[in-house]
Amino acid sequence: MSIExxxxxxxxxxxxxxxxxxxxxxxxxxxxxxxxEEYMALDRLMGALLTGxxxxxxxxxxxxVMEELVLxxxxxxxxxxxxxxxxxxxxxxxAAYALNRLPPLYATTEEGAVYQRQRAKEQLxxxxxxxxxxxxxxNVDREERQxxxxxxxxxxxxxxxxxxxxxxPHFEQKPGSEDSDFED
Numbered sequence: 056m057s058i059e060x061x062x063x064x065x066x067x068x069x070x071x072x073x074x075x076x077x078x079x080x081x082x083x084x085x086x087x088x089x090x091x092e093e094y095m096a097l098d099r100l101m102g103a104l105l106t107g108x109x110x111x112x113x114x115x116x117x118x119x120v121m122e123e124l125v126l127x128x129x130x131x132x133x134x135x136x137x138x139x140x141x142x143x144x145x146x147x148x149x150a151a152y153a154l155n156r157l158p159p160l161y162a163t164t165e166e167g168a169v170y171q172r173q174r175a176k177e178q179l180x181x182x183x184x185x186x187x188x189x190x191x192x193x194n195v196d197r198e199e200r201q202x203x204x205x206x207x208x209x210x211x212x213x214x215x216x217x218x219x220x221x222x223x224p225h226f227e228q229k230p231g232s233e234d235s236d237f238e239d
Contacts, residue, residue: 070110129187129190144191
């Protein structure tokens with residue numbers, strides 16, 4: 056979406072959402088130079104924000120209390136295991152596995168976070184421990200895996216090529232092959 060369209064939408068709706076604000080920021084960051092029309096649109100937006108014709112919707116701050124509970128438990132359990140063995144476990148893998156199998160507990164205030172922690176202690180403590188135990192078991196049983204990395208185009212092509220070679224080894228016939236259905 057262009058800056059002009061975002062500003063138009065904000066003026067029509069009377070508010071600027073965090074997504075709209077982020078998109079304008081992204082466009083401004085990536086553009087080497089803004090056009091006159093873009094500057095004029097930004098000027099209109101700034102004026103509308105200053106007069107109150109457009110209200111910037113604040114980003115809501117929240118936390119997932121389950122993340123802190125799982126990380127705390129996972130770190131403690133991994134530290135125990137690593138202290139008594141020569142194994143090195145990945146806390147991130149363990150926490151992610153457990154979090155994917157547990158309900159989120161979001162809070163927007165400190166009071167809400169206290170409530171969610173208490174609720175988790177009363178109702179979910181055993182389930183959290185069970186999921187972390189399962190995550191550790193799976194982590195111990197798995198061979199070394201590649202962490203998420205930013206891929207370049209060449210790396211993606213190599214991965215696709217490897218997959219094609221593994222799953223379709225005879226897909227590309229060499230010229231002059233007897234099995235070829237096509238004639239030169």
